[in-house]
Amino acid sequence: METQYTVTHISVKLESGFAEFTRELEAALGRLDVPALTKAGHDAEATTLAIKAMQGEDGMTLFNIEDLGHLLSLNGPSRTAKRYFVGNYLRASQIISTDIRLGLYAPLRVLVYEAEDQTAYAEYDLPSSQFSMFGDELITKSGFGLDTKLKNIITLADEWAKLKN
Numbered sequence: 001m002e003t004q005y006t007v008t009h010i011s012v013k014l015e016s017g018f019a020e021f022t023r024e025l026e027a028a029l030g031r032l033d034v035p036a037l038t039k040a041g042h043d044a045e046a047t048t049l050a051i052k053a054m055q056g057e058d059g060m061t062l063f064n065i066e067d068l069g070h071l072l073s074l075n076g077p078s079r080t081a082k083r084y085f086v087g088n089y090l091r092a093s094q095i096i097s098t099d100i101r102l103g104l105y106a107p108l109r110v111l112v113y114e115a116e117d118q119t120a121y122a123e124y125d126l127p128s129s130q131f132s133m134f135g136d137e138l139i140t141k142s143g144f145g146l147d148t149k150l151k152n153i154i155t156l157a158d159e160w161a162k163l164k165n
Contacts, residue, residue: 005133008126012154014112016161018080018120022112024164025122025157029086030056032063051089057156058149059088063107081113086153087146095131095142102139105130108146110154122154 014021033054040046054061068081087107096102110124127150131143 003133006129008129010124010126010151012122012158014120014122014158014161016120016158016165017118018112018114020161020165021120021122021157022082024160025084025112025153026062026065028057028153028157028160029060029062029084030054032061032089048090054089057153059091060086060149060153061089062086063089068111068113079113081111084110084112086110086150088149091142091145095139098136098138099134101134102131108150110150122158124150 016024031054033050036050036054037047040050051061056062063085065085066083068083069078072079072081085107086109092102092106096106105127108124108127110122112120112122114120126143127146128140128143131139134140
């Protein structure tokens with residue numbers, strides 16, 4: 001089976017620099033704490049409490065960061081770029097439980113990079129456009145909520161980075 005759908009891609013030209021923005025973005029996001037989740041085991045209440053303790057601004061959590069500069073250096077000059085895996089762990093659990101295929105899209109991916117002119121950008125695919133293919137009201141609503149959360153956290157990190165410089 002093949003499904004085609006349209007994805008909306010967002011590119012934000014940052015007013016702050018790469019290093020300043022990524023520092024503030026990472027500070028605004030909570031951190032996934034795998035040992036805390038392991039300790040909670042399959043106890044739903046303990047797991048929920050552990051997850052809530054990991055959340056950052058607007059309930060968002062950083063699952064992982066990949067430095068793409070090292071990867072890109074294999075084929076030429078290194079670049080300044082990081083790929084972030086972010087989301088709301090509790091919300092991801094709910095929507096993936098509704099439709100396992102959402103595991104392809106949650107957590108969300110955000111690419112932050114520095115262009116050749118040293119302008120920094122943050123790019124991501126709008127969650128609502130990714131989630132819309134499933135035709136489920138709860139999933140679509142979650143996507144729209146994540147659209148707002150991603151926009152807000154990127155704007156906030158950029159503002160904080162500008163203020164601190």
